[in-house]
Amino acid sequence: MSEHHAPKQFDPVVILSERFARAIRAAFPDAAAADPMITPSRRAEFGDFQSNAAMPLAKKLGVNPREAAAKIIAELDLGDLAEPVSDADIAGPGFINLRLKPQTLGAMLGAMDTPSLGIDPPADPPTVVVDLCGVNLAKQMHVGHLRSMVIGDAVARSLERLGAKVVRQNHVGDWGLPIAMVTSRVRGEAEAGRLELDGLTLDDLDRLYREAQLECSPDGRGLAAARKWDMGPKAIAELEAQVSGSEEALARAKATLLSLQSGDAETVRVWRTIADVTLNECLAICKRLRVLVDEEHSAGESSYADELSPLVQDLIDRKVAEEDHGALIIRVRDVTQPCLVRKSDGGFLYATTDLAAIRRRVQKLGADRVIYCVDARQSLHFQQVFGAAIRAGYATKPGAHSHSSLEHAGFGMVLGEDHRPFKTRSGENVKLAALLVEAEERALRVVTEKNPDLPETERGPIASDISVAAIKYADLSNDRVKDYVFSFDRMLSFEGNTGPYLLYALVRVRSIFRKAAERGIEGEPGAELLLREPAERTLALTLLRYPSVLRAVGETLEPHRLCNYLYELASSFSGFFDACPVLIAEDPAVRASRLRLCALTGRVLEDGLTTLGMPTPQRM
């Protein structure tokens, strides 16, 4: 209490842990460091919190657990924090149940009611690089990108909220042979007069990309099969022509890659056009989804192109890399497959670029953590690259004695309701843009139906908010690494555990304050919190958990923890809202207390939703 700079402690788990630790030290000097194991009770009838410390303690010391619990209680000094604890509060094998006094609960909540909501930045904020989005040139964005954008953004926002200095990096796939292929194709089509570079769209590019892939990759297996099954000279001749045609196209693509690398003006112009068209569309979708990724966050593979050759030379010079079957590899501890950094034809691979990226992110950008929000299927790749980067010293900041943390926040696939990868009926990838349009149309229909009083001009933006909330929440509320089933009907049914439900809870809070203003009622920021009703207690206990939930998200990079929490909060609030009249409460003190509860709930909801990257409309 003497250090007035230290934030006032409000977290009941922390406060109770201190008291229990003291009691344990007194009761069992031999096990002075034992964990008090304080957790919120799972069921309200057991009280507010419980200590599970007695059982492990008894096991360690070879005594009866209930007796151990009794000895802890005998030494326990909870002052006026909680209702008196007696042996009657020892339950089952030795749980100690606790119930906070209403005044204490109110005081704790009051202490959390600060501008930061109890989440203050650390004294020495870490720098965190978050790799997200990761679009590829000339490819239409689909649901796979959705996850990287949505999860990556939520992770970045969470870390920012916790006080980290976050640097977002959009590692655009804008280099290498596939890009050269499409560049070559686009240039060829333009020169043949079949394509206008100025009016190029992403749809054009998407088509040309696939054509380029086809034209460059012969169906060698088809030819082999034709020979094997003796499909006749005609079929074989056709396939042979295809193969030789593809060899020509491939040669052109390789030449285009060389031109690009050497900075040939005309080739670069075509390539830049492709990049601009792709990136504009990508950034537009980010904006629409409220994903904070902009032009300044782009750090394409091309930006590392000049670093690769010296980097590989450095690896050779320092004997980190070795030759194997003509290729250059880095062996990594605990990973059976080595990391391949140069092909036997001298070309570089995506691992090479990723090494350069890690080096830049750690050594230039100063990252203490580098986080990759990338498909979980790439986990082996990241194990290899992380291990190689650490071995090479690229993951260590200048002057630091240990390497920064490299983390792959992988995510599962988006599945359709048939549990197969989410595709259109014709088997195409679902375009992100089309997905957003459909969600918004559906949302507009429901808004119109549910709230016909809303002015026309407000419905559009609200439908947009709701559709974004629905899509993002559906993605974020499932465990990141698992696949999840995409269903418009479920996410937009607006019932139960959905994004719109959370928005609705917030809107109800805001509505109360609009109503209050109409009636000339003002909330008192410092009103005493009177928590007499069960619904008020539940809401207060839920609110107090917010900071620790957010910290857990920062550590585990699992936004679904915050989703679950916000759902519980919205649910607690709905229960409170139903059971406890606010504006029409008779006692002015009760009304003031409830208004403050509402205000706090609104702020936590808004803060949490914003941290997830969800919109926070005023009404819906």
Next chain:
RNA sequence: GUCCCGGUAGCUCAGCUGGAUAGAGCAGCGGACUUCUAAUCCGCAGGUCGAAGGUUCGAAUCCUUCCCGGGACGCCA
């Protein structure tokens, strides 16, 4: 073949370093609207936590084996 990830209610999913009678939502059934936005709330019903062993006071959670599903496996990204 090797390695990784999953399997929890009819459906979609939570379940923290082992803790009480395994929880939500949807769907089903039954209640609550002269509303502080019912996009809500309350109740009922619904489970051999993939299977079998093991560890222990206690296992959905940890270990082993197996079954099922998905994925990744140097010269694509």
